[in-house]
Amino acid sequence: MNISQVLQSAVQRNYLSDTATVDCELLLCHVLDVDRSYLKTWPDRELSSAVEEQFEQLLERRIEGEPVAYLIGTQGFWTLDLKVSPDTLIPRPETELLVETALDLDLPRQAKALDLGTGTGAIALALASERSQWQISAVDLMPRAVQLASANCQRYEFENVEIFQSSWFAEIPAQRFDLIVSNPPYIEDGDRHLTQGDVRFEPASALVSGSDGLDDLRLLIAESVNYLADRGWLMVEHGYQQGPAVRELFRQAGFSAVETRADLNGLERITLGCS
Numbered sequence: 001m002n003i004s005q006v007l008q009s010a011v012q013r014n015y016l017s018d019t020a021t022v023d024c025e026l027l028l029c030h031v032l033d034v035d036r037s038y039l040k041t042w043p044d045r046e047l048s049s050a051v052e053e054q055f056e057q058l059l060e061r062r063i064e065g066e067p068v069a070y071l072i073g074t075q076g077f078w079t080l081d082l083k084v085s086p087d088t089l090i091p092r093p094e095t096e097l098l099v100e101t102a103l104d105l106d107l108p109r110q111a112k113a114l115d116l117g118t119g120t121g122a123i124a125l126a127l128a129s130e131r132s133q134w135q136i137s138a139v140d141l142m143p144r145a146v147q148l149a150s151a152n153c154q155r156y157e158f159e160n161v162e163i164f165q166s167s168w169f170a171e172i173p174a175q176r177f178d179l180i181v182s183n184p185p186y187i188e189d190g191d192r193h194l195t196q197g198d199v200r201f202e203p204a205s206a207l208v209s210g211s212d213g214l215d216d217l218r219l220l221i222a223e224s225v226n227y228l229a230d231r232g233w234l235m236v237e238h239g240y241q242q243g244p245a246v247r248e249l250f251r252q253a254g255f256s257a258v259e260t261r262a263d264l265n266g267l268e269r270i271t272l273g274c275s
Contacts, residue, residue, distance in 0.1 A: 001052065003028070004043035010059050023068050027058045030072040066201055078126035082152050087144035089206045091122035094263045095183050097270055098237055099126040101261060105233055107178050109133050114227070116168055116182035116220055117141070119206065121149030121161075123181055128158040137177075139166035142203075168216075169223050176229040183237040184216040185209035213239060214249070221249045228275040235272040243268035 001009075010024040017023050025036050031054045032038070047055075058071050069075040069090045075082055077091035078099055084090055102113075111131070115124035115138040124138035138161060140146050149163045166172055187207045199207060209216040217236060224234045234255065238246045243260040250258040255273030263269040 002044050002046050003039055006047060006052065006055065007039065010055075014059065014063055017062070023062055024059065026068050026072060027062065028055055031055045031058065070201060075120070077120075077122045079129060080122070080125055080152075080156065082120045082122055082125070083148060083155070084120055085144070085148055086201060087142060087203060088119040088140075088148055089183075089202050091120055094265075094269055095122065095237055096126070097261065097263050098123055098181055098183065098235055099130075101270060101272065102127060102179060102181055102233075102235060103130055105179065107233070110135065111178040112176070112229075113137070113179040113181065114172070114177045115139070116180065117184050117206070117216075118149050118163065119145055119183075121152045121163060123183065124149070124161055124163070125152055125156065125158060127181075128153075128161045129156070132160060134160060136161045137172070138163045139168075139172065141165065141167045142206075168220055169227060172227065175227065176232065177227055178229050178232050179235070180220075180224050180228060180232070181235045182220055184220060186213045186217060186238045186242060188213040212245075213242065214245060217242075217246060218249060221246075221253050225253055225255075225275060230275065232275045233272055234275070235270060237270050238268075240267035240269065243271065246271045 007024050011020045014020040014023055025039055029036055031051055061071055067090055069084045070086055073083060075084045075091050078096055082091060111134045113127060113134055113136045118124050118138035118140045121138055124136050128136050138149060143165055146163055146165045153161050153163060185207050186209055189208055189211050247258050247260060250271060250273040258273040260268045260271045
């Protein structure tokens with residue numbers, strides 16, 4: 001079979017996915033080690049039986065619901081192509097709003113920033129890619145996440161990022177940051193979405209945070225005031241229904257200029273406040 005025939009058949013079988021065509025193209029690109037433009041340029045290229053077999057194995061796993069990012073081992077975020085693994089959440093486009101908003105803040109030229117629960121390193125590395133003068137610290141509780149984020153950092157040779165293991169602020173030396181950002185766990189225990197879609201394959205420790213989904217947000221919002229410089233900013237991602245509760249947590253902690261911003265779908269996605 002040629003590229004066009006293989007893709008047509010695969011898309012029909014992957015009909016349950018909302019992104020069936022893109023899924024199949026990315027999987028085939030991974031097997032062939034080419035970009036997507038190649039598939040359009042050479043649709044009549046005949047595929048070897050070995051290539052078809054490898055593609056078939058990946059397709060079967062995708063049909064079972066396994067995320068494409070885990071199958072190919074990478075995920076695009078901001079302008080970066082990051083290594084991913086089942087040890088971390090898959091970076092999502094919605095989280096780019098954190099990066100975009102942080103870059104718009106009036107911060108010192110040599111700002112100190114902290115990314116809590118860095119996972120793949122997505123937020124910290126995206127900021128580093130745009131602000132080479134910043135000094136950025138990134139932490140995660142899970143050792144394998146720290147290893148993965150470090151590998152992504154080394155791939156892009158960022159020299160202004162320090163990545164280490166910590167449970168939120170526990171291992172962070174006493175200091176003051178101009179910016180603290182976090183995409184923490186914020187899903188409620190027993191939420192039905194945990195049994196649907198890609199999140200079935202992602203680590204629960206990076207998703208779930210107590211009966212109302214706010215346990216980790218409560219902790220990091222309350223403790224962040226001890227680590228923020230005067231006029232420093234805290235910015236967090238949260239669930240689309242959690243905006244009012246998160247804004248109240250910010251106000252209780254003494255933040256000013258508290259506001260929530262919506263993502264491209266019009267859903268409340270991040271809240272920020274000034275110390």
